[in-house]
Amino acid sequence: MTDASELRRRTTELLAAHPPATTERLDFLRARFDAGLAWVHYPVGLGGLDAPRALQAVVDAELAAADAPDNDPRRNGIGLGMAAPTILKYGTPEQHSRFLRPLWTGEEVWCQLFSEPGAGSDLAALGTRAVREGDNWIVNGQKVWTSGAHNARWAILIARTDPDVPKHAGITYFLCDMTDPGVDVRPLRQITGEAEFNEVFLTDVRIPDAHRLGETGDGWRVAQTTLNNERVAIGGMRLPREGGMIGPVAKTWRERPELRTHELHQRLLKLWVESEVSRLTADRLRQQLSAGQPGPEGAGMKLAFARLNQEISGLEVELLGPEGLLYDDWTLRRPELVDFTGREAGYRYLRAKGNSIEGGTSEVLLNIVAERVLGLPAEPRTDKDVAWKDLAR
């Protein structure tokens, strides 16, 4: 088994063969992937060494100390957090070798074409159609709220391939080329003024069957891998004390005594405590994962994260008083990433509202916790045995 000292040895080797100071960024990242040091828990040949996931921290620390370039993970959150584990689990060897390396290096950014105007929480009701034509699938439909579609080279896509069976049974999962002429990405301006997400219109998009992920009709099961990873992506984050949204508020509190009131003090302390406890819960979740005892805390982490971000950013705007009445910039921008800390309090307040909607709403996550963790009875389902085409829409 690959242990920490073995990983340190390989990291030293990589740094010797490709000194960060004189190596092109991309060349270094590719070499790191080929050395199995990209995500060490992935299989050999796919950027990893079959090592325990917890040991990634060893590699990351060594590389950071050597000032090596990193793959700027925030730029490709959907690719790294969701597309990669799904491709790894359901992909063919050809798909593995075609997609994983440029995904990890960030040469190819990914987006997620799941939600539709008529299918959000009820994602399995989606209506985008994929019809088989020889070696290709012809896709038509509309997706919405697609984060980063304007930067993405590839998309994970789910589409309906059989309307005559109940909704969960007739879905297939594809890898969609965003440069296909049938893909039309239109900015959807959001509450913050910018357009981080998009509407995506798919008109006769041709997807080769070789870009189908998993079996035809098995797309819902494949999508579960994506959705579960989406939820733990947040819980897996390791932050120092005050590393989250509470950091900027605490800083303002310390630096600007004139803003302090007793009422805000009580609220701030309460949120500081809750942030710290949430951080400990995330630490505990990660320790469980590395000890091989995956707990159900992941869904809970996203719930807590959303509520805290919203309460804290709301407090921050109030703390600023008259300055809270101002906003930094309403121009329509097309950001490459969601940059909470680079913007001001008003932005944080507005953007945090999405935290309880994106990646499954808090209401839906509470259902998941109640049913899958606590084993409470499932919501009544009237659509279970009805063909998708006969459902109310």
Add this chain to the structure above:
Amino acid sequence: MSDLLYSEEEEALRSAVRDLLGDHCDPAGVIARVESDAPHDTAAWKALAQNMGLAGLLVPEELGGQGATHREVAVVLEELGRFVAPVPYLSSAVVATEALLECGDAELLERLASGRAVGVLAVGLHRAPGTAFSVARLENGRLHGQLTGIADAGAADVLLVPAEDGGLYAVEAADAAIAPQSSLDLTRPLGTVTLDGAPGRRLGESAPAVHRALRSAAGLLASEQLGVADWALTETVRYLKDRTQFNRPVGGFQALKHRLAQVWLEVVNLRAAARSSADALSTGEDVEVAVAVAQAYASPAAVRIVEEALQLHGGIGMTWEHPVHLYLKRAKADSIAYGTAGAHRTALAALVDLQAP
């Protein structure tokens, strides 16, 4: 980084304690006992303290203890909370023991570690670490005065009494008059200690001893609160799966599912906070912040969780016969014990430089 999981040994300890308490502390038995003249369960205490040797967990082996850490004590307290066990464990094996460890009194430590004697620190249960506490008068080397709100005073063999000279004194319970008070929490009864010229042996300085005792107590109380909360969640989920109204289990109604999911999340957070402060106490790193965070979070969380449990049980939750009231009383009393959440938030404000206006 602190270790927030349970080790295999800790899990083994948990199941041993849980088995024992399962035999001794069934809810109906606990309810009947706390109404009697002898609210403490001496048989359970003897089994835990003497047979299993748990009273000596924090005491070094050379003094007849187990030389274990706060992490193991925390696991014991979780289980004691789960059963709202009426035993003086927190008072004797944690609070009094920590005070004695600070004073370095081998003789008394051995007595307490063996479980043969119950020690009680004569400081009001509500005192937060680092705050003022009442003291006894000294006249000609004898102790005088009345100290109230003393947890488990009725079970004490020896009292540790702070006096006006800044010393901590050991007083045999037989030399004091101890009267029960009518307590909100029936399973951790309070008492009044009256000293009327009682002889005492000076053990050391009271300020550091009391501070250490109360700080450990506050930090480890979060584990007891976790046990109380975890019981409430488990019982409520079980009940709501069984209970039917409107021709379906009421646990299937989304309004209740969401409330239970929220309770689950708070229990998960409470566990992380409790493990963190137990670990910090055992390593000595970051103790002040970890304890303040744990108490500031645990007290309101445990109360809210048990209040939810009561509400979701409906009418049966309001009865004397259903044990949920024991848990509510314990949770509410715990929210005042060793400092309220507000007191711990105030302490935290200074520790992490978030000053008041």
